[in-house]
């Protein structure tokens with residue numbers, strides 16, 4: 001059992017080359033905060049990337065930032081904050097979800113392609129990932145992308161790295177797009193709304209010109225640690241921007257949706273706290289012994305899918321992304337609802353996998369559970385075969401995080 | 410530009426291949442006659458011409474899959490084509506290759522306002538999507554200037570942008586799903602109406618892959634509610650540097666305009682001569698800044714941008730008072746290409762991106778190169794995201810001018826890379842910038858990209874001769890080079 005702790009790109013290359021020569025896989029660890037995400041690994045060696053850290057170039061007016069891949073997210077956010085900017089995809093830390101251990105890093109949120117509530121307006125990590133340098137499973141240093149916000153030179157390998165969970169390349173340096181932080185934030189809450197009506201309300205708000213940047217729904221019984229006024233079916237809509245614009249849009253939304261339930265608004269700092277809690281999955285973190293699923297479906301189906309699951313399983317759930325993201329906590333018994341949840345995604349028509357109806361990820365579960373059920377959605381044969389060929393193009397001997405996404409890969 | 414040597418044996422089989430394709434796509438869907446093939450001989454990069462071996466225009470998914478399977482089995486190359494507006498030669502045919510035209514895939518399959526998306530066949534035009542949803546107050550955000558002609562499939566293949574992409578993103582940021590056909594005829598669906606498919610983001614990789622990885626047969630895009638209002642400022646500067654500083658200050662103030670375009674003196678004059686909208690002619694740089702969104706926000710930001718422009722020594726500022734005036738401000742910029750086309754028999758459009766802070770320096774160096782090569786240049790610039798479009802003016806009928814224009818263009822792109830930028834911001838590599846890839850990427854970088862190609866297309870049959878300067882065989886690329894002698898590394902920190 002070796003723990004490689006490379007201090008620079010060359011040492012990273014040597015570490016991967018050593019593992020490759022020995023044909024002994026490594027587990028990539030940045031800050032270690034998301035080790036519980038994905039299938040559990042049992043590798044002979046650990047590749048600790050934590051020394052590949054630090055902001056290397058940040059030009060606020062160019063809207064780009066380059067940093068060592070293991071730079072703590074908190075450090076990035078401090079630097080951006082000082083310049084009035086942010087990572088617009090709102091990378092969640094999920095510290096409460098995973099019990100707090102480890103420090104989230106920039107490379108980690110990119111490799112897992114995470115995104116917070118602003119996903120619906122600003123995109124996910126993939127949409128802000130401009131370039132990188134790293135070492136593939138072939139033990140070779142290479143780079144892709146660039147350090148400018150607009151670039152189509154060569155294949156967009158950043159997209160491939162985003163969401164590859166360290167199975168293709170050990171990232172050493174990454175460049176991301178950054179954006180101005182909005183001057184003001186407000187939230188409109190509409191209470192007393194049932195799930196189907198909530199999804200319709202969110203669709204109407206997102207289809208309006210009010211530039212809603214967050215749309216979530218907490219059904220009756222799903223509690224939030226924050227002291228929200230009412231506990232019965234609440235839709236939350238976020239608006240951001242220059243102060244006069246936020247006030248005007250808040251008032252329009254209050255007016256347009258007051259018929260659906262009791263409508264009221266939250267001011268700046270309460271809004272920030274609320275949306276952080278939603279991004280951090282706070283409504284489900286109290287139930288530490290439960291499995292937590294993240295389900296991505298067409299937004300209009302969010303309530304229907306959540307209710308179908310709740311009919312068969314003891315479920316605590318809520319919706320984000322206008323209904324497009326269902327968060328569900330279920331008891332960790334049997335397959336922790338995997339079969340029921342995936343059937344609900346396929347819908348009453350019983351579409352096959354890979355039909356574009358959505359996917360479920362087991363975000364939190366015991367190692368035994370994550371070994372037993374597919375953490376990520378299974379793929380139809382041609383897509384699975386293609387994904388395998390892609391993996392092997394970068395990591396032919398399967399030495400980087402093998403089995404983290406798919407068994408045997 | 411050297412294309413892969415055509416295979417004479419395949420060319421001799423033209424009639425046999427056409428007959429086989431006719432069994433898959435009956436009737437007029439297979440084109441063999443010389444004059445009809447000639448209609449497809451080039452795309453938007455008209456300096457290169459090559460009629461294809463045969464043209465096939467399938468109209469169903471099953472036909473696309475069968476054509477691909479046939480070509481794979483027979484070892485015949487395929488060049489996919491949308492509307493043929495690529496400016497980098499991405500759709501340039503091959504003498505020994507089948508041109509797979511997607512024009513008949515021209516239907517919108519589903520308009521879904523509840524999920525704010527449209528499912529379209531790849532041959533639907535970019536503007537066709539926006540038009541289909543305009544009545545309900547929606548639009549599709551990426552808007553290449555070619556939007557009345559270019560197809561959504563071509564947009565996906567090129568990851569196209571437009572003047573609004575600083576705020577609203579390129580094609581890749583506005584896609585939800587794709588259906589693709591692989592070279593062996595397998596059909597794969599990626600994404601859908603939901604976000605972020607589990608597994609590798611192959612949709613993200615397909616986007617911008619220039620027809621080298623698979624053929625796109627269906628696209629699901631996000632649509633957005635139209636902004637409530639839009640207003641624009643037209644700002645003139647006596648110095649390019651002031652204009653550059655103004656752009657940086659706008660962004661520094663936390664404002665991301667819907668569009669922020671710059672033109673230099675030659676471009677301003679050409680445009681004004683053409684459309685006569687009252688562009689100031691005594692300035693070195695002209696900036697169009699468009700703010701869109703709720704009316705109250707737009708008014709608020711217009712005031713802010715105006716103040717920033719004054720602080721950065723603007724010599725003239727006009728603010729659109731109504732929609733007609735806003736459109737007039739844009740008309741010169743939107744007509745920049747044809748306007749330049751009027752003052753020169755031919756022009757060559759470049760597409761590098763630079764860090765904006767280097768703008769003044771890059772423009773000054775471009776002017777020096779212009780004198781050195783004896784060719785005029787006009788610059789239009791997506792100023793917000795640093796994407797520069799120098800238009801090199803030349804006359805293809807003058808011996809040697811086209812080569813000079815290309816050499817000049819290559820020097821501009823080398824300059825873009827040298828200052829920290831990239832070869833192409835939105836037009837793609839194609840054949841045009843293929844041989845410059847080595848300026849930006851080393852052998853290991855390119856090998857990693859080509860191995861991805863091998864995962865999709867091991868025999869290199871899809872659009873060969875584009876993007877990569879050298880075609881390596883996949884077997885050779887796949888070989889592992891383990892330097893056993895160098896290992897293990899006792900010097901490595903281990904604990």
Ligand SMILES: Cc1cc2nc3c(=O)[nH]c(=O)nc-3n(C[C@H](O)[C@H](O)[C@H](O)COP(=O)(O)OP(=O)(O)OC[C@H]3O[C@@H](n4cnc5c(N)ncnc54)[C@H](O)[C@@H]3O)c2cc1C
Nearest residue numbers: 491492493494495499553554560562563564566570620625
């Ligand atoms: C006047 C003018 C203005 C332009 N302005 C802009 C601009 O503002 N922004 C911008 O980004 N671009 C611009 N372009 C470039 C061009 O319009 C875009 O690249 C466009 O996306 C190409 O679409 P197309 O349908 O014409 O594709 P084509 O030119 O036919 O093909 C382009 C590439 O895509 C591949 N391809 C096409 N269809 C498919 C498919 N279904 N499956 C797989 N591969 C496919 C081809 O093989 C080729 O490599 C402009 C071009 C012109 C002529």
